[in-house]
Amino acid sequence: MNASQVTAHLPPGVAVTDPDLLAGYVRDESRFTGAATPLAVLAPRTSEEVAACLRACHAAGVPVVTRGAGTGLSGGANAVEDGVVLSLHRMDAVLDIDPVERLAVVQPGVVTGALRAAVAAQGLFYPPDPGSVASCTVGGNVATNAGGMCCVKYGVTGDFVEALEVVLADGRVLRTGTRTVKGVAGYDLTSLFVGSEGTLGVVTEVTVRLVPAPGPAATLVASFTDLASAGRAVAAISAAGLDASAIEILDATTLSAVDALTRMGIGGAAAMLLVQADAARPGESAQVLGEAAALCETAGAEVAVSEDADEAGLLMEARRQALPALERLAAQRRGDWLLDDVCVPRARVVDLIAAVERVAGETGLVIGVFGHAGDGNLHPTVIFDRADEDSRAAAMRAFDAITAAALELGGTITGEHGVGRLKAGWLTRELDPVALELQRALRRTFDPAGILNPGVAL
Amino acid sequence: MNASQVTAHLPPGVAVTDPDLLAGYVRDESRFTGAATPLAVLAPRTSEEVAACLRACHAAGVPVVTRGAGTGLSGGANAVEDGVVLSLHRMDAVLDIDPVERLAVVQPGVVTGALRAAVAAQGLFYPPDPGSVASCTVGGNVATNAGGMCCVKYGVTGDFVEALEVVLADGRVLRTGTRTVKGVAGYDLTSLFVGSEGTLGVVTEVTVRLVPAPGPAATLVASFTDLASAGRAVAAISAAGLDASAIEILDATTLSAVDALTRMGIGGAAAMLLVQADAARPGESAQVLGEAAALCETAGAEVAVSEDADEAGLLMEARRQALPALERLAAQRRGDWLLDDVCVPRARVVDLIAAVERVAGETGLVIGVFGHAGDGNLHPTVIFDRADEDSRAAAMRAFDAITAAALELGGTITGEHGVGRLKAGWLTRELDPVALELQRALRRTFDPAGILNPGVAL
Numbered sequence: 028m029n030a031s032q033v034t035a036h037l038p039p040g041v042a043v044t045d046p047d048l049l050a051g052y053v054r055d056e057s058r059f060t061g062a063a064t065p066l067a068v069l070a071p072r073t074s075e076e077v078a079a080c081l082r083a084c085h086a087a088g089v090p091v092v093t094r095g096a097g098t099g100l101s102g103g104a105n106a107v108e109d110g111v112v113l114s115l116h117r118m119d120a121v122l123d124i125d126p127v128e129r130l131a132v133v134q135p136g137v138v139t140g141a142l143r144a145a146v147a148a149q150g151l152f153y154p155p156d157p158g159s160v161a162s163c164t165v166g167g168n169v170a171t172n173a174g175g176m177c178c179v180k181y182g183v184t185g186d187f188v189e190a191l192e193v194v195l196a197d198g199r200v201l202r203t204g205t206r207t208v209k210g211v212a213g214y215d216l217t218s219l220f221v222g223s224e225g226t227l228g229v230v231t232e233v234t235v236r237l238v239p240a241p242g243p244a245a246t247l248v249a250s251f252t253d254l255a256s257a258g259r260a261v262a263a264i265s266a267a268g269l270d271a272s273a274i275e276i277l278d279a280t281t282l283s284a285v286d287a288l289t290r291m292g293i294g295g296a297a298a299m300l301l302v303q304a305d306a307a308r309p310g311e312s313a314q315v316l317g318e319a320a321a322l323c324e325t326a327g328a329e330v331a332v333s334e335d336a337d338e339a340g341l342l343m344e345a346r347r348q349a350l351p352a353l354e355r356l357a358a359q360r361r362g363d364w365l366l367d368d369v370c371v372p373r374a375r376v377v378d379l380i381a382a383v384e385r386v387a388g389e390t391g392l393v394i395g396v397f398g399h400a401g402d403g404n405l406h407p408t409v410i411f412d413r414a415d416e417d418s419r420a421a422a423m424r425a426f427d428a429i430t431a432a433a434l435e436l437g438g439t440i441t442g443e444h445g446v447g448r449l450k451a452g453w454l455t456r457e458l459d460p461v462a463l464e465l466q467r468a469l470r471r472t473f474d475p476a477g478i479l480n481p482g483v484a485l
Numbered sequence: 486m487n488a489s490q491v492t493a494h495l496p497p498g499v500a501v502t503d504p505d506l507l508a509g510y511v512r513d514e515s516r517f518t519g520a521a522t523p524l525a526v527l528a529p530r531t532s533e534e535v536a537a538c539l540r541a542c543h544a545a546g547v548p549v550v551t552r553g554a555g556t557g558l559s560g561g562a563n564a565v566e567d568g569v570v571l572s573l574h575r576m577d578a579v580l581d582i583d584p585v586e587r588l589a590v591v592q593p594g595v596v597t598g599a600l601r602a603a604v605a606a607q608g609l610f611y612p613p614d615p616g617s618v619a620s621c622t623v624g625g626n627v628a629t630n631a632g633g634m635c636c637v638k639y640g641v642t643g644d645f646v647e648a649l650e651v652v653l654a655d656g657r658v659l660r661t662g663t664r665t666v667k668g669v670a671g672y673d674l675t676s677l678f679v680g681s682e683g684t685l686g687v688v689t690e691v692t693v694r695l696v697p698a699p700g701p702a703a704t705l706v707a708s709f710t711d712l713a714s715a716g717r718a719v720a721a722i723s724a725a726g727l728d729a730s731a732i733e734i735l736d737a738t739t740l741s742a743v744d745a746l747t748r749m750g751i752g753g754a755a756a757m758l759l760v761q762a763d764a765a766r767p768g769e770s771a772q773v774l775g776e777a778a779a780l781c782e783t784a785g786a787e788v789a790v791s792e793d794a795d796e797a798g799l800l801m802e803a804r805r806q807a808l809p810a811l812e813r814l815a816a817q818r819r820g821d822w823l824l825d826d827v828c829v830p831r832a833r834v835v836d837l838i839a840a841v842e843r844v845a846g847e848t849g850l851v852i853g854v855f856g857h858a859g860d861g862n863l864h865p866t867v868i869f870d871r872a873d874e875d876s877r878a879a880a881m882r883a884f885d886a887i888t889a890a891a892l893e894l895g896g897t898i899t900g901e902h903g904v905g906r907l908k909a910g911w912l913t914r915e916l917d918p919v920a921l922e923l924q925r926a927l928r929r930t931f932d933p934a935g936i937l938n939p940g941v942a943l
Contacts (some may be wrong), residue, residue, distance in 0.1 A: 066661035200920035207828045208860040209900035218676030239726030268697030370665045402666040442667040
């Protein structure tokens, strides 16, 4: 197989085959996932060029891995042997913002943070805010049904996707969904494409729902002397149904790593909860946080509440630094990190954290825990020595043990990062055999030749 | 074909073939839709019995129409020639209510109003409230992705469905979704089954998300001297992003019919808007309705606001009587009604209403308009003389003209009732050819023998 079988059929300027450039498209941010140097990177500028790319790949039988910004954590954008990477970075236009219908229409390569900024300028809000919000793309978010800190109040990416334009494996183009609030004409293809990790088609346009701008954020910081108490506070806040816009947790390992990176003076506690409220009506956020503070204090926390929006931003930035801080900690030990994305029922967060502590004890590895406690979606992050085979094997064992614990607690193997290549083996443990058969049959219906992201998910 | 080919293979007590009973299962509440007397009614009591029914029908090649309470308005539960009706009325248990995770697990035959009452007893709220909430079932709501008055704030049925148990056409059983808030392990089969109108499988268990109980409802009534002003008020309230829990409209025809039925003294206006707010925090609903009142007054309305929950209930009951009242009006003229379910972008509600007025003028028929103005989802209801062929033809012309107008305004042919048999021909006008091909391929993937609800939707 060589690249010219595909590139010869493309408009000029779409294909890149310079080896120096190809090296940047081998893999995403995941660890322990297979990858290869692609034959070529295809960088179309329009839906028609995407269709041309897929027609050419389909005719030649060449695998296609679609890529947004490459910030994924499960290997969903890793290139495959004898395949091409279809990068949507040139399709980065915000095509329309409609303040009356509260909709935006964007190309898939728009950076999520850029969309948020563009709609904010019109007094509107696009809630999804994955950790990589400053660099990830809306198309990538659609592919994994990405979440973020907002989900506890606002929901995940899929809750905001109203309509799509999609190019199928053979180059046919279709539209799904409507610009209306409701609509039940035909099967919900939109939801089927959301979270399908580039295996059913290539999304070339996304219509998203917007909401009115929130009020200024107020924030509560609760410090706990043990993890279990923090878990109890999470369960109590969840059960109370408080209208919080974020309920985030960081454990001692993560806190000390963040403190080392940011010098914010937040190290020392066994766990910290950050609770944020963004109610539009004055006084309401303070009331929500007052109730949350009482519940945290009952669980044994020291609590501070700030209604200063800048301080709120700073605290959330500390939370956003969790992974970079753990990455730095690993690097100082010439090590690496392996991040999980399990999700359990909200009341079981404390059990999951306990399981992670057991696994850390058993494997002798450092495991930092942080994540979206209000959703039960945690990111236990295993630190290991890349150069040491035993340490690598222990990291993989720890990762598997944590994932198994989540399933045992009635949870799922992935809350917001997707199955990708990292957890393809795990999917068969979560889904029942009939569901798996049906998932495979669906994939064949969309992509009979099997050229879309082979090796991912199923 | 005779019934024994199926019934001989079923557990005792499942099949009913008494002709007097079969007559009650011929059709739903729709008009102008084909129907037939079923060979038998199958009334399973468990998922295993549903699986046995489907295995028997699959083996015999007998079509299966799944039925909830038969309150549908698009013919989705109409029996077909040489087919059976699978009625889920015996599977009506609320299996679990989990106040911590805010989930309920129910069988499909649970009446929606009964579920709402059961969770309310635990301080929780299940928002979906179709017009037939007192008699329709959760399974039927899942089949059409039913809405109601709550949608403008809370969303449609599908927004509350977290997981399903489904029996496939050949009797295999699968589970979809998770009990966690987030989850992206595999394709979103749950959303695919929601709104699939009994064509992809039979839902035998539904896990729904609940929300904290709302506050007492406060209500605004705005009377307008012309319809266009009401439309402008709707657009203004929508654009302001007010947190209203219902924004309903009734036109003059509907108002006078409701007044004749209820003697509430609400006739006379050209249009009435009902705006409701149900904020949990004291004082907030009054504030929301104060803002809505100002916008209605600017649009020229006379406005009254009530914070009395009983009065709010009474006003919403008047709205719920819209269809029964129009039905009574039709009956007094020995006539019948044909109800549409179009949905347009919110700002186009006024244009849709104008189009309906034009159609009424052109056909000489009475057409009452009511519906969920805040969603753009209206139910223009054509009154005609059943016994007069010309009047019947004019009603069908009016219905088609209104549906066409909705598509032209960027809307959809069905907001919440489903395509059914009534609008199967219209689906090909809304969806593009590639989407239609894909929809048909999906249906074949789930039901290669084509026994599930033939003639519905596609």
